[in-house]
Amino acid sequence: MDDSSDRAVAVWRDERSRYLAGLIERVSKHDAAAFEVLYRGTAPALFALAIRVTHTRESAEDVVQEGFIKIWRFADSYDAQKSSPFTWMSSIVKHQALDYLRRNPLTNVYVEELDKRSVGADSENGVVHHSALDVERLHAYLGRLTPGQRQAIALAYFRGQSQSEIAHTLDAPIGTVKSWIGRGLESLRAMVDGRHAPHHGGSC
Template sequence: MSSTDLQPAQLKTWLAAVAQKDASAFRSLYDATSPKLFGFALRILVKREAAEEVLQESFINIWNSASSYQASLAAPMTWMTTIVRNKAFDILRRTDHDVEIDADTFDKEVITAMESADPTPLEALEMSADSKALAHCLARLEGLHRQAIALSFYHDLSHSEVADQMKLPIGTIKTWIRRGLERLRTCLGKLEQNQ
């Protein structure tokens, strides 16, 4: 299977098997998706060694986090691309000198696209009806509540890390996340009933 004709159903099957620590499914998943994910990391980081490091760390994360993948929230490639993107940005944020960015070759459009609130072309293409419903319901939350939930769930930050990042008391963050999740549940329930 080439990386250009990746089938979401097959990727979901492999991810489910990886969640059960199936090494051969992991190998199949890696073989099918690593060229595309490596290319994505390389566009962000430019340096081949850094992109290889990101790919390795990302697949370790995929192995360890496969059980938390939720097909209702994102297509498999979107989920894996998000992991690669986050790992790449972690490397860019490091203060040590593991990565040197050549300003002449660094693709500014990649950073602009990654920082944009708009979905990437890949995300827009693979967004399922469920993830569109989630995006609709998230958009209805107050901005700071939405930000707290996004930092917690999409960036895997603890409540205390979210509080540090947003410069707010942890109690406030916990309340916002709890209330936000309740509102999301209610909103998604209403959308489901209307279908």
């Protein structure tokens, strides 16, 4: 791309940012027409962001809907000096998506993956294997883990994400992700063996 093309793209982005900022300002004054225009112009891209995090269309639709509710409610908090309009909106939707995952760690794709695979993953550790426990028991065992442990294990073993990918998805340090997975698997082994799961404390 030559310099003239770069300048054209930069000008287009600046104009779009000013346009979106103007819409957000009108939304802050409860302008429903401006909100509809803002929604139509940005919802597809925000939906793509949500589906990358949640991995299902249904959950992404819920996330975007909730995200726009927050955009409507908090439009007056947007500060053009701190971020572009789309970056601000993306941040709201991403945080909504992460919150959805934390609240619904075994819904949609994870439940589907459990059923489809007949719990046939992680034979090396002997924890999430069909010969050790069935789907119903695995749901119950995972439900006893902390939210962070539960979600990290679900992403690792039912979505095949690497630890760095999990860290990005959950917006957490990779060291924390490693700890969640390690301690979560230790707790699962204890439950599979019929012992009381060790208590590691914390709410992550």
